Amino acid sequence: MTTYLGPLSEAVLAQSAALEKQATARKKEGDWAGAIAALRKVKALHGGLYKSTRLAKFLQQSGQFEEALQEIEWLVE
Numbered sequence: 001m002t003t004y005l006g007p008l009s010e011a012v013l014a015q016s017a018a019l020e021k022q023a024t025a026r027k028k029e030g031d032w033a034g035a036i037a038a039l040r041k042v043k044a045l046h047g048g049l050y051k052s053t054r055l056a057k058f059l060q061q062s063g064q065f066e067e068a069l070q071e072i073e074w075l076v077e
Helices: 010-029 032-049 054-061 065-076
Strands: none
Touching: 010 032, 010 054, 032 054, 054 065
């Protein structure tokens, strides 16, 4: 299936959606490490097709400014 992220399988899309929900739940619980870990898994699933700024945003909100900047630079490349 082709999405705004490019060609991804239905299985990858379903797994990504579950991880995105998990990230939101962890954030609401105050578990920034868990939320960021879930988003890193989404990024790994999408590989070079990953274009979301959500990971960078979560890193910034958790106080990990250097990591957030690195993520933004990766996205720009």
